[in-house]
Amino acid sequence: MRVLVYQAHPGQHHSHANHQMSAAVSDVADIEFCDLYALYPRHDIDVSAEQARLLKHDVIVFQVPFFWYSTPSIVKEWQDVVLEHGFAYGSGGNKLKGKIWAMALTCGAPESAYRSSGYNSFPLRSLLTPLEQTARLCQMRFIAPYVLYGALAKRKTEATQAHAQGWREWLIGLRDQKLNLAAADALGVVQAKDIAGLVQ
Amino acid sequence: MTEFLMLATILLVSGVIAVPLASRLGLGSVLGYLIAGIAISPVLHLLDVDVIAIQHFAEFGVVMMLFLVGLELEPKMLWQMRHRLLGLGGLQVSVTTLLVAAICMGLGLYWTISLALGMVFALSSTAIVLQTLNEKGLMRSGGGQASFSVLLFQDIAVIPMLAFVPLLAMPDLMGHGAAHGDDHHEAAMSLVAGRAGWQVALITVAAIACVGFIGTYLTRPLFRFVAMANLRELFVATALALVVGIALLMTLVGLSPALGTFLAGVVLANSEYRHELESDIDPFRGLLLGLFFMTVGAAIDFGLLASNAGIVVAATVGLMSLKAGVLYVLSRVFRLEGADRWLFTLGLAQAGEFGFVLLSFTVVNQVIPREVADVALLAVAMSMLLTPLLFIFYDRVIVSKMAQNQMVEADEIDHKGNILIAGNGRFGGVVARMMRQIGEQPTVVDYSSAQLEMLRKFGTKVYFGDATRPDLLHAAGIEDARLLIVCIDGKDSITQLVTHVAQHHPHVHIIARAIDRQHVYDLYQAGASDIIRETFDSAVRTGRSAYQALGIHPYQSERLARKFTRSDRALLLATANAHKPGVPLHENEEFVSLARELFEQQREELESQSDGFDLQSDKAWTPPPENLRINSGDKG
Structure with a gap:
C-alpha cells in the first residue's frame, strides 16, 4: 500500500521521541514523509496540492504529539481546509473512500492517566473519537493508533528506542499489508510491546 | 629609466x-x-x-605582512598567547642557538663565530612560513598558531641580537678581514643614538605608546575624514602612510619596524576599518614578498655552490635536521598533537630572511669572516628553497595520513564570520539584528561613514568597506562564509556582487534583495539562492490594509493577500525562463506575450468564481447547501 506520513510537531527539536522515530525510518523506502510545519511554516496550506497528495496514497498516517486531547493546531487547520465538502465528504465527496486513517501518538501522560480514575478521566480511544468520526465521515477506516505513553518521563531511555523500532515495523507492516488490523482493533491501542504479535 | x-x-x-x-x-x-x-x-x-639592494627593499613586505597578521589578532588573543610566545619561542631560539654554536665549535670554529652563526641559524623565515600557512588556511590550526608564536618571538629577538653582535667583534681574528662596508641597517637618522640608557628607554616606551595612541584614537577620525572624499586610492594612500610611518618611527628609535607595525595591527584589530586596511595593504604585501622571494632565488651564487657543494649540502641538511629536532622536542613538551606537531616541526626548520640581515651585519662588524658567511648564506638560501618541498611533504603524506583527526579539529577551530551581510542601512540593519537574536555574530560591511558613526554610538560593530570589491570580500572572510546577505543599494552593484560570489564561491548561500521584477530575473540568472523583492512584502501588506478598510474581515483579508502572493510568485516563476539578460522586459516580445497570456488566465480563474473574493480554501467554512446537509451530515 502507498503510505503517506504527515508529521506535525511545532517544537521538533525538543521532542526526543519523535526525533528517534524519524531516525528509525529514515531508510524505509516507498513511504512519503511530509512535515507540515516545515512545508507551511505560516499555516497557509496549499489545499489543491494536499488533496492531490492524498489521492496518491492509500494509508494516511499522522505522526503527532497528543496536545490538549487533540492534535497540534496545524493538523486541525489541515482538516479544516483540505477535507473539503465535495472532496472528502458531502455531495460527491468520496475521494478518500476506503483509505486508512492511522495515527502515531506520543502522549505526555502515563497510561494510568487515561481511565475514569486517572487524571485524564477518559480512555485514550474516547478522547480520540472526534478524529475517529472525522475519518468515518470521510468514509475512511480509522485503525487502532500506535501510542507511546509517558513520553516525557521516558525521554532518552530505552523505552523511546523500543517505540521507535516498533514504529518502523508498524509502518513497514502497513506498507506491505503484513499488519493484522483486526487484531490491532481488538487491542484498541497498539504499543511497542504489541508489534511483534501483530506483524504477520 | x-x-x-x-x-x-x-x-x-x-x-x-x-x-x-x-x-x-x-x-x-x-x-x-x-x-x-x-x-x-x-x-x-x-x-x-644589485640583487641584494632590491632584497632589502623587498623585505618591507615582511613588515606589511606582520601588520596584516596583527590585524587578525585581537589584543585579547595576543595576551592569551603569551605563554607560548615566551615559552615556545624563547626555548626554540635559545636552544637552537646554543646547539648550533656547540656544533660549530666542535668543527673547530672560534666561539664568537660559532655563537653568531647560532643566532643566524636559529631564526626561521617569517615570510615563507606565514605566506604558506595563509595560503593553505592553516593559520588557525594548533600547529599554525604555535608556529606563529615562535616566528613572532624571533622577530622580536632580532633586535637584541643586532645589539649583541658588535660585542662579539674581534678584528684581529679576521686577518685581511672585511673592510668597513656601508651598513644599510644602521639608521642614518636616530632618535636614540648617543643618549643615556634611561633616555633610550623613555623614548622607546614613548614611541610604542605613540603607536597605540595613533591606532586607538587617531585612525578613526582620520579615516572618516578620508572617506568624505570618497576616493578609493586615498584609502590606499592613507593605509600605506600609516604602515610606512610607523615603520619609520620604529626604525628611528632602534626597534624592529616589523614589531612596530605588528603592534599597530593589533591595536587596529578591533577597528571597523580593519577589512578596508587589510584589502588596501594586501596587494603591496603580496608584491613585495614575491619580489623578496625572487631575490632570494636570484641571489644564490651557483658558482660558489658548485665549488663548495659538499659543505653547503651538509650544512643545509644538518641545519634543517637540527632545527627540526629541536622543534619536535618542543612540540612534545608543549603538547602539540598529530598533524599539528608535524606542521610545526617541518614548517620552521629553515633559516630565514632575518638570517641574511644578521649575516651581513656580522660581516660588517667583523664577527664572521666573509668566506664562512658566504657558505652560511648559501645554506640559509638552500634551506628556504627546501621549505616549500617540506610543506608539500606535509600536505601529501602527513595530512592524508591524519586526515580524520584533523577534520574533527578543523570544525571546532573557529566559526566566526559564517554570515556576511553587505550593507547596513535600514534594511541590512534589521537582518543583522535578526541574526544576533539567534546568537550569530554576522560580519557586516557598509560603505557609509555616517551610518557607521551612528551605529558605533549604539554599540553595533560594522566594518567599513565596499562589499562589491572582491578583495574586501576576501578580507571579510567570504571563503569561510556560509551565507551572504546582500542588502546594498544599486541594482547593478547587487547583480555584480551576486554574480561574483556565485561564480567564485559557489559554496555560499546568497540571499539578495531585488529592486524590481526585471532585477529578480537578473539575480536568478546571476545565481542568487533566495531573491527577496525589496518592496513586495510591504506592498502586499498595504493591499491587505486596503481590503480591511473596504470592510473585508481581517482574516479574509489575510487569506486574500496570501492568495495574491502565491499566484504572483507562480507568474514570476512561469515567466523566468523567457527573460533575456540585458533586454528590458517591455522590449522582450516573448516575455510580453507570455505574461499577457498568464495574466489573462489568472483573471479568468478569479472571475469564474461566484464573486471576486471566493477562494478555494474558503469553501472549508462555507456551509454546504441545505439539501445536502440532511443526507450526509455536517462535518460538525
Missing part, C-alpha cells in the same frame, strides 16, 4: 609565468617565486643588477 622599466618587466613577467605554473603543480607560490628568481638570475647578472 629604461633600465628600471626593463628590470620591472623582467621581474613581473617571470613571476607571472612561474607562480601560476607552480600553483598548478601544487608547489605553492613561494616555490614559484624562488624558481622564477633562479631562472632570471643570469639575466640580472648580465644587467649588473
Whole structure:
C-alpha cells in the first residue's frame, strides 16, 4: 500500500521521541514523509496540492504529539481546509473512500492517566473519537493508533528506542499489508510491546 | 629609466609565468617565486643588477605582512598567547642557538663565530612560513598558531641580537678581514643614538605608546575624514602612510619596524576599518614578498655552490635536521598533537630572511669572516628553497595520513564570520539584528561613514568597506562564509556582487534583495539562492490594509493577500525562463506575450468564481447547501 506520513510537531527539536522515530525510518523506502510545519511554516496550506497528495496514497498516517486531547493546531487547520465538502465528504465527496486513517501518538501522560480514575478521566480511544468520526465521515477506516505513553518521563531511555523500532515495523507492516488490523482493533491501542504479535 | 622599466618587466613577467605554473603543480607560490628568481638570475647578472639592494627593499613586505597578521589578532588573543610566545619561542631560539654554536665549535670554529652563526641559524623565515600557512588556511590550526608564536618571538629577538653582535667583534681574528662596508641597517637618522640608557628607554616606551595612541584614537577620525572624499586610492594612500610611518618611527628609535607595525595591527584589530586596511595593504604585501622571494632565488651564487657543494649540502641538511629536532622536542613538551606537531616541526626548520640581515651585519662588524658567511648564506638560501618541498611533504603524506583527526579539529577551530551581510542601512540593519537574536555574530560591511558613526554610538560593530570589491570580500572572510546577505543599494552593484560570489564561491548561500521584477530575473540568472523583492512584502501588506478598510474581515483579508502572493510568485516563476539578460522586459516580445497570456488566465480563474473574493480554501467554512446537509451530515 502507498503510505503517506504527515508529521506535525511545532517544537521538533525538543521532542526526543519523535526525533528517534524519524531516525528509525529514515531508510524505509516507498513511504512519503511530509512535515507540515516545515512545508507551511505560516499555516497557509496549499489545499489543491494536499488533496492531490492524498489521492496518491492509500494509508494516511499522522505522526503527532497528543496536545490538549487533540492534535497540534496545524493538523486541525489541515482538516479544516483540505477535507473539503465535495472532496472528502458531502455531495460527491468520496475521494478518500476506503483509505486508512492511522495515527502515531506520543502522549505526555502515563497510561494510568487515561481511565475514569486517572487524571485524564477518559480512555485514550474516547478522547480520540472526534478524529475517529472525522475519518468515518470521510468514509475512511480509522485503525487502532500506535501510542507511546509517558513520553516525557521516558525521554532518552530505552523505552523511546523500543517505540521507535516498533514504529518502523508498524509502518513497514502497513506498507506491505503484513499488519493484522483486526487484531490491532481488538487491542484498541497498539504499543511497542504489541508489534511483534501483530506483524504477520 | 629604461633600465628600471626593463628590470620591472623582467621581474613581473617571470613571476607571472612561474607562480601560476607552480600553483598548478601544487608547489605553492613561494616555490614559484624562488624558481622564477633562479631562472632570471643570469639575466640580472648580465644587467649588473644589485640583487641584494632590491632584497632589502623587498623585505618591507615582511613588515606589511606582520601588520596584516596583527590585524587578525585581537589584543585579547595576543595576551592569551603569551605563554607560548615566551615559552615556545624563547626555548626554540635559545636552544637552537646554543646547539648550533656547540656544533660549530666542535668543527673547530672560534666561539664568537660559532655563537653568531647560532643566532643566524636559529631564526626561521617569517615570510615563507606565514605566506604558506595563509595560503593553505592553516593559520588557525594548533600547529599554525604555535608556529606563529615562535616566528613572532624571533622577530622580536632580532633586535637584541643586532645589539649583541658588535660585542662579539674581534678584528684581529679576521686577518685581511672585511673592510668597513656601508651598513644599510644602521639608521642614518636616530632618535636614540648617543643618549643615556634611561633616555633610550623613555623614548622607546614613548614611541610604542605613540603607536597605540595613533591606532586607538587617531585612525578613526582620520579615516572618516578620508572617506568624505570618497576616493578609493586615498584609502590606499592613507593605509600605506600609516604602515610606512610607523615603520619609520620604529626604525628611528632602534626597534624592529616589523614589531612596530605588528603592534599597530593589533591595536587596529578591533577597528571597523580593519577589512578596508587589510584589502588596501594586501596587494603591496603580496608584491613585495614575491619580489623578496625572487631575490632570494636570484641571489644564490651557483658558482660558489658548485665549488663548495659538499659543505653547503651538509650544512643545509644538518641545519634543517637540527632545527627540526629541536622543534619536535618542543612540540612534545608543549603538547602539540598529530598533524599539528608535524606542521610545526617541518614548517620552521629553515633559516630565514632575518638570517641574511644578521649575516651581513656580522660581516660588517667583523664577527664572521666573509668566506664562512658566504657558505652560511648559501645554506640559509638552500634551506628556504627546501621549505616549500617540506610543506608539500606535509600536505601529501602527513595530512592524508591524519586526515580524520584533523577534520574533527578543523570544525571546532573557529566559526566566526559564517554570515556576511553587505550593507547596513535600514534594511541590512534589521537582518543583522535578526541574526544576533539567534546568537550569530554576522560580519557586516557598509560603505557609509555616517551610518557607521551612528551605529558605533549604539554599540553595533560594522566594518567599513565596499562589499562589491572582491578583495574586501576576501578580507571579510567570504571563503569561510556560509551565507551572504546582500542588502546594498544599486541594482547593478547587487547583480555584480551576486554574480561574483556565485561564480567564485559557489559554496555560499546568497540571499539578495531585488529592486524590481526585471532585477529578480537578473539575480536568478546571476545565481542568487533566495531573491527577496525589496518592496513586495510591504506592498502586499498595504493591499491587505486596503481590503480591511473596504470592510473585508481581517482574516479574509489575510487569506486574500496570501492568495495574491502565491499566484504572483507562480507568474514570476512561469515567466523566468523567457527573460533575456540585458533586454528590458517591455522590449522582450516573448516575455510580453507570455505574461499577457498568464495574466489573462489568472483573471479568468478569479472571475469564474461566484464573486471576486471566493477562494478555494474558503469553501472549508462555507456551509454546504441545505439539501445536502440532511443526507450526509455536517462535518460538525
